[in-house]
Amino acid sequence: MSDSSTSVELADSLRGLVTRLSPGDRLPSSRELVQQYRVSPVTVARAIAVLAAEGAVVTRPGSGTYVALRARRDRQAADTAWQTVALTDRAVDTRLVADPPAPAPPGTITLDGGYVHRSLQPTRALSAALARAARRPDAWDRAPANGLSTLRTVFAEQAGGAVTADDVLITAGGQSALSIAFRAIAAPGSPVLVESPGYPGALAAARAAGLRPVPVPLDADGLRPDLLADAFAMTGARVLYCQPAFQNPTGAVLAPGRRGQILDVARASGAFVVEDDFARHLGHGGPVPGPLVADDRDGTVVHVTSLTKSTAPSLRIGALIARGPVMERMRAVRLVDDFFVSRPLQEAALELLSSPAYPRHLRSLAAALRDRSGALAAAVTREIPDATLAGLPGGGLHLWVRLPAGADDTAVAGAARQHGVTVSAGSRYFAAEPPAAHLRLGFAATADLAELDEGVRRLAAALREVRPAGR
Numbered sequence: 228m229s230d231s232s233t234s235v236e237l238a239d240s241l242r243g244l245v246t247r248l249s250p251g252d253r254l255p256s257s258r259e260l261v262q263q264y265r266v267s268p269v270t271v272a273r274a275i276a277v278l279a280a281e282g283a284v285v286t287r288p289g290s291g292t293y294v295a296l297r298a299r300r301d302r303q304a305a306d307t308a309w310q311t312v313a314l315t316d317r318a319v320d321t322r323l324v325a326d327p328p329a330p331a332p333p334g335t336i337t338l339d340g341g342y343v344h345r346s347l348q349p350t351r352a353l354s355a356a357l358a359r360a361a362r363r364p365d366a367w368d369r370a371p372a373n374g375l376s377t378l379r380t381v382f383a384e385q386a387g388g389a390v391t392a393d394d395v396l397i398t399a400g401g402q403s404a405l406s407i408a409f410r411a412i413a414a415p416g417s418p419v420l421v422e423s424p425g426y427p428g429a430l431a432a433a434r435a436a437g438l439r440p441v442p443v444p445l446d447a448d449g450l451r452p453d454l455l456a457d458a459f460a461m462t463g464a465r466v467l468y469c470q471p472a473f474q475n476p477t478g479a480v481l482a483p484g485r486r487g488q489i490l491d492v493a494r495a496s497g498a499f500v501v502e503d504d505f506a507r508h509l510g511h512g513g514p515v516p517g518p519l520v521a522d523d524r525d526g527t528v529v530h531v532t533s534l535t536k537s538t539a540p541s542l543r544i545g546a547l548i549a550r551g552p553v554m555e556r557m558r559a560v561r562l563v564d565d566f567f568v569s570r571p572l573q574e575a576a577l578e579l580l581s582s583p584a585y586p587r588h589l590r591s592l593a594a595a596l597r598d599r600s601g602a603l604a605a606a607v608t609r610e611i612p613d614a615t616l617a618g619l620p621g622g623g624l625h626l627w628v629r630l631p632a633g634a635d636d637t638a639v640a641g642a643a644r645q646h647g648v649t650v651s652a653g654s655r656y657f658a659a660e661p662p663a664a665h666l667r668l669g670f671a672a673t674a675d676l677a678e679l680d681e682g683v684r685r686l687a688a689a690l691r692e693v694r695p696a697g698r
């Protein structure tokens with residue numbers, strides 16, 4: 228039996244024990260549990276971590292583990308069944324964006340992260356920027372609804388072309404921007420074309436807005452314009468979602484010849500193109516294509532950008548860039564949603580973007596991402612020789628790996644977790660049937676290169692387990 232399945236059983240037994248004890252009571256020590264249940268210290272640590280994450284116990288380093296004062300069972304005593312009737316059937320599906328129900332046990336290697344590891348974040352510059360922002364006398368005042376004009380100017384300059392600060396709306400990160408754009412552009416029940424595979428968070432936001440994502444395939448050169456015209460004609464969609472630069476999950480870059488074609492097809496169909504530019508500052512040192520919005524002549528493009536990926540997940544500052552009535556609509560949606568984005572965070576973002584530390588950080592981030600991408604690809608080629616890599620991306624945080632024939636991506640991801648590594652099952656990235664089994668492997672969320680190697684070794688072991696020899 229694997230260590231993880233034993234830890235699940237031990238967690239079950241300890242849950243029973245917790246219900247027999249009183250709040251504040253001390254659980255037997257780890258050593259006692261090892262002896263009593265005849266399991267390893269790692270198994271005990273994993274089981275305790277699960278209970279702590281559930282809120283059933285609290286651990287006090289150097290002292291022991293105690294039954295939580297307000298154990299979950301107290302909270303579950305209330306009969307909330309009436310709410311199921313009151314809330315009817317409008318469930319919001321978070322499966323595509325949420326963490327798995329149980330936290331990964333300590334020691335698990337993260338190959339499924341969507342943000343850079345703390346060691347790659349500009350933490351010192353961020354703290355200094357936030358401290359400077361907090362010292363401003365107006366730090367806690369209301370912020371303008373569209374965002375600080377100085378910050379909007381920085382985003383406008385980044386976008387280039389004819390974009391000005393008036394075309395920019397500050398949002399609380401990219402996910403919020405996507406959600407605003409979908410709700411502003413399309414009425415519930417209408418279709419939205421999405422690249423396939425594509426970012427699951429965009430699928431979730433579109434579905435939460437009541438839209439029906441319709442997949443349009445991409446290849447190594449990005450979204451296929453030849454299929455796009457048909458898709459618009461067949462569905463009557465008035466919006467396309469795509470990521471032209473270092474697409475998540477494939478890393479594909481939209482080929483120069485396709486950029487104009489996509490804008491032309493969308494324009495001819497009377498549709499908007501939502502350009503998710505999440506990877507603008509995640510290039511690996513080579514050329515980074517300019518944003519589509521810089522080529523936009525007639526308000527076709529709604530551009531989404533965010534600072535979280537190149538800095539830290541909690542710098543939740545992003546922007547929507549667009550021209551014409553669609554921007555008015557998006558401003559209205561934002562205003563009604565949450566009035567404005569936290570002023571100290573906007574000021575901190577501005578401080579960071581204007582400091583000399585930021586370009587320095589981006590240069591070292593690019594080099595680190597390039598090294599990590601190469602190391603992960605080498606480990607996959609060595610440990611899983613019958614998997615197929617889509618090629619080394621020039622930017623972004625992930626590799627897109629096609630699994631050997633016969634492998635089931637969800638089963639592989641589940642087995643990998645049991646082996647101490649988290650990976651992302653490829654089927655999450657498709658709005659309809661996936662054409663083949665893939666995994667998305669991230670190279671940015673581990674502590675270092677050694678963890679990448681070890682993570683792939685664990686993944687290879689998991690793959691062998693779910694795919695017995697000979698298949």
Ligand SMILES: Cc1ncc(COP(=O)(O)O)c(C=O)c1O
Binds near residue numbers: 400401428
């Ligand atoms: C392609 C893409 N777009 C947008 C986002 C949203 O990120 P955030 O809300 O942190 O800016 C993500 C995050 O994973 C992403 O991968």
